[in-house]
Amino acid sequence: FIKTFYQRMKTLMEYCLGRRNKNGFLEPLEGDWVFIDWAEGLPKTGEVSFEQMLLARSLEAMVISAEISGEDEDQKYYQELADDLKEKLFDVFWDDNENVMKHQRINGKVQDVVTRYANMFGIFFNYFNEAQKQSVKNKVLLNDNILKITTPYMRFYELEALCAIGEQEFVLDEIRNYWGGMLDLGATSFWEKYDPKQSGDEHLEMYGRPYGKSLCHAWGASPIYLFGKYYFGVQPTSAGYKKYEVKPNLGGLKWIEGKVPTPNGSVDLYCSTKEIKVKASEGEGTLIIKSKSKPKSNLGTIEIIGLNTYQLKIEPKTHYEINYKSL
Numbered sequence: 001f002i003k004t005f006y007q008r009m010k011t012l013m014e015y016c017l018g019r020r021n022k023n024g025f026l027e028p029l030e031g032d033w034v035f036i037d038w039a040e041g042l043p044k045t046g047e048v049s050f051e052q053m054l055l056a057r058s059l060e061a062m063v064i065s066a067e068i069s070g071e072d073e074d075q076k077y078y079q080e081l082a083d084d085l086k087e088k089l090f091d092v093f094w095d096d097n098e099n100v101m102k103h104q105r106i107n108g109k110v111q112d113v114v115t116r117y118a119n120m121f122g123i124f125f126n127y128f129n130e131a132q133k134q135s136v137k138n139k140v141l142l143n144d145n146i147l148k149i150t151t152p153y154m155r156f157y158e159l160e161a162l163c164a165i166g167e168q169e170f171v172l173d174e175i176r177n178y179w180g181g182m183l184d185l186g187a188t189s190f191w192e193k194y195d196p197k198q199s200g201d202e203h204l205e206m207y208g209r210p211y212g213k214s215l216c217h218a219w220g221a222s223p224i225y226l227f228g229k230y231y232f233g234v235q236p237t238s239a240g241y242k243k244y245e246v247k248p249n250l251g252g253l254k255w256i257e258g259k260v261p262t263p264n265g266s267v268d269l270y271c272s273t274k275e276i277k278v279k280a281s282e283g284e285g286t287l288i289i290k291s292k293s294k295p296k297s298n299l300g301t302i303e304i305i306g307l308n309t310y311q312l313k314i315e316p317k318t319h320y321e322i323n324y325k326s327l
Contacts, residue, residue: 006069013062016055017081024088026051036117037154038193038206039147043113046106049093050117056085057125086127093118099135115147116140117154120161133165142170150195152179156222163230168251171230175223182220190220227258233288234260234267241267246278246314247288250326273326278314285314287322295324 002009021027025047028034034044034051059082066074092110093102101122103113119140122128128136140146141162149155155178159171182194185203192214193206206213228234233247241262248271250256255272265281276295278287289295289310295302298321302312308327314320 002065002068006065006071009062009065010074013058013078016058021047023047024085025092026055037149038151039149039154042115042147043104043111046104046111047092048104049089049101050103050115050121052085052089052093053118053121053125053127056082056089056127057121059085098139099132100139101136114140116149116158120158123161124157124164137162137165137167151193151219152190152217152222153192153219156219156226159222159226160230163226166249168230168249171226172251172253175226179220179223187215189216191215192217192220227256228260231256232258232260232267232269232271234269236262237286241283244280244283244285245288246285248276274323276322276324277320278322279319280314280316282316284316287312287314287320289322289324290327291324292327293325295322297322 016026019026019029027047028045034048036042036044036050059078062078063075063082066072066078092105094100095102095110098114100114101118102110103115103118104111119136123133123136141158149158155174159174162171162174178194178196179190181196182191191203194203201210204211204213204215231249231251231253233245233249235245235247237243237245244262244267246267246269248256248269250271250273255270257270259266259268262280262282267280267285268278270277276287276289278285288305289302289312290308291310292308294304295310295312297312299318300312300314300320302310302322305311310324312320312322
């Protein structure tokens with residue numbers, strides 16, 4: 001697929017690169033629409049940090065795509081651009097005193113504005129070190145004084161950032177309150193925007209129209225992804241789930257059960273505070289278990305890999321039952 005569409009990807013990327021200013025940053029030209037979220041009062045003029053960060057991540061995707069497509073010179077070119085942009089991004093927008101990413105620079109002056117966007121992207125893009133991640137978590141993501149996100153679409157990224165640094169219990173409460181808030185109001189599918197402060201017909205308004213909001217918005221279903229990746233803990237470690245990892249995290253739940261789809265089947269998982277059951281259709285899996293003592297399995301050999309951390313190799317089409325003591 002990537003080889004087939006690589007030249008189109010390259011053409012689009014070259015167009016984006018052609019929109020940069022003299023500083024090497026994207027900056028809106030006349031008539032441009034800079035979109036990240038529908039949050040009211042969000043500044044979008046000048047050089048905005050989230051836009052540069054998304055460009056850097058896109059360049060990294062081009063590096064991988066060029067490698068897959070056998071385009072060695074392109075791979076080097078995009079890698080140099082990505083590295084240079086990331087360095088500029090931190091030089092300009094990272095505040096060493098406050099330990100957060102600032103939002104915006106106008107006419108060469110960084111504005112004293114902090115928003116959630118670049119800060120949360122920087123966490124799960126793994127652009128921040130551990131100290132930076134913790135600072136951003138406390139000063140931005142858990143700070144009610146920072147402009148709040150009011151769309152399920154963008155809240156997904158905020159909650160993924162928190163999951164990526166181990167805040168599953170907090171995220172679960174947010175899912176219950178935010179997505180649960182829509183359900184409590186009678187939603188049968190998730191909405192394009194949800195602001196808990198609104199009431200009545202205000203929930204139906206958007207785009208300046210009294211009934212302009214989509215009440216069945218695909219982007220609103222993102223908790224399904226979070227549960228699969230961060231609660232079931234199922235992630236591919238090579239293409240097509242030829243190899244994968246299962247690292248359950250109950251996040252305050254008593255149990256979880258479900259299936260994570262793979263190209264030719266699924267990874268089926270049940271996890272409680274005492275028992276894990278797992279079976280996969282394909283691939284070579286590694287189950288990572290956090291336990292107070294060495295777990296016991298009906299099949300395979302459990303190995304210790306760290307403090308209170310164990311692993312078990314998962315073979316395809318084999319049902320494993322593991323007893324353990326959750327931390």
